Amino acid sequence: MTRLPTLRWSSAEIAFWLIPIAAFFLFPHYLTLGSQVIIAGLFALSLDLILGYARIISLGHAAFFGLGAYTAGLLAKHGYGEPLSGLVLAAVIAAAAGWITSFLIVRGQDLTRLMVTLGIGLMLYETANQWSSLTGGIDGLSGVEMKKIFGVFRFGLDGRTAYVYSLVVLFVVFNAVRLLVRSPFGLSLKGIREGERRMPAIGASVRRKLVAVYTVAAGIAGIAGALLAQTTQFVGIDVFGFQRSAELMIMLVLGGTGYLYGALVGAAVFMLLQDYLANLNPVYWQFWLGLLLVLLVLFARGGLIGGLVALRRRFSKP
């Protein structure tokens, strides 16, 4: 039986959001890592919209993350360091790029989409690499100076402001996305995922909906990129890298696609694992990452959240 979605917050959801708040007080020395986790979660959330809900395979989602990061970074570097409007502008630019490229994406099938997204990501990487007078090229963009948030909260070395700022942004965006996927629009996205050919029969324009969701997802990826630029006050060229797009997919699949929370859980587990394993040896880390992916595909397609849902279903049945 499928129930219609409601907007009521379940107790599990409320408990989930208490975790990052508790972490703020319990682990004051890990707040920098904490904001990285939050940003990765926001980025994975944007991919969940297009992959989990619209089933578009993208190998170049980092393109929009990078655009957001460079937008926010360049604004702040050239004297406009106000964080919130920087975020908004980054989102607008990334969404505009998403809107333009979405027309290329909706045309093709999986392989074409994969190649086109990959190609767009690589083009932006090359552009950032070659245009070093603007972007700093391979050395990255330094000299990003942020102003205080509301003129009060300064981005300090302890990472407290960055953590709270990222968490609030994540929560606000998450709410918007949660509303979106539970709206009729979100349901029609699920319809496209389950049966793209049948959707036109009930009067839904697949093309227009895919364009819309791709644009929104690009905008959110831009916000995530901007958050990274603002909280670390640096933009490296790897924001456009293939590695970032690939790792993003891993986070999402690890957590589980199509649940929204899967993106956040996957990002958290991934980032903490990476922090632990990559400190031991970065080369081994890539091996374990690959193995993790292979095992996930062979044995655990639902990811962590999918596994939890299956468990609960098993126990709730008499």
Add this chain to the structure above:
Amino acid sequence: MTTVTSFIGVLFDGLAYGSLLFLISIGLSVTMGLMNFINLAHGAFAMLGGYATVIVMSRLGVPFLPALLVAFAISGAAGAVLERILYRRLYRAAHLDQVLFTIGLTFMSIAATTYFFGPGQQPVVLPAFLTGQVHALGMDFGTYRLFLIAMVIVVTIGLVWLVERTRFGAQIRASVDNQQASVGLGINVERVFSVTFALGSALAGLGGALGINVLGLDPTFPLKYMVYFLLVVAVGGAGTIRGPMIAALLLGVFDVAGKYYVPQIGAFVIYAAMVAMLLIFPSGLAGRRT
């Protein structure tokens, strides 16, 4: 005169480069056409061939040409084993699963290669008769590149003969065109695919071995050239020989020409051309699927 000579030189280098890309990608084209399987780890087989060549040459003192055969055999064997134990499970899986799975394999191959052989570039010592220049038509051509083009022509003729003239080739073509009908006609499609996968991996290994001093050889090889291999197949059209060949040669010439004439925009041209081509020909230049 110099512009003409340099243009012919670029064209020649581009063709050599493109034929190498073709040799490596042809196996990928067949697997995509035959099983609709997106294999991002294809470059790992090419890398395996490259490392096999370097190892048997430096540690066992095998000469270059027999070492190429070793590369061919080892990559083919690895392809056969992996197809049997891993790839086969995912033929009917969603494309997303195939993508994730093969990215995982790629990462593992990179890490394992770094662990065993270090992160650096691997050198290859070519035999004396393959180095130097050949003087013809008032110009100098690199001997090795001529050898490369000749090799690829020979392999391609063999491949076309296999696919067009033999019984096994007919089975491949039938399976690509309509898998269900082929099964109905008593073709063992699974076996056809196993053999084709192994052959494609072997050719990739041969390409990787031949390409050591053209493409370079280090652990990031499968990722560095992944786009190129995919591009050849996606632009050329999966499941054919002619399509990927045209695409590979075009890509080779444009890439070399782009890096020679407009180095400041570098690889940008290729990616832009790829996106444009995919939009104009969504199923490839010689695509079979509509």
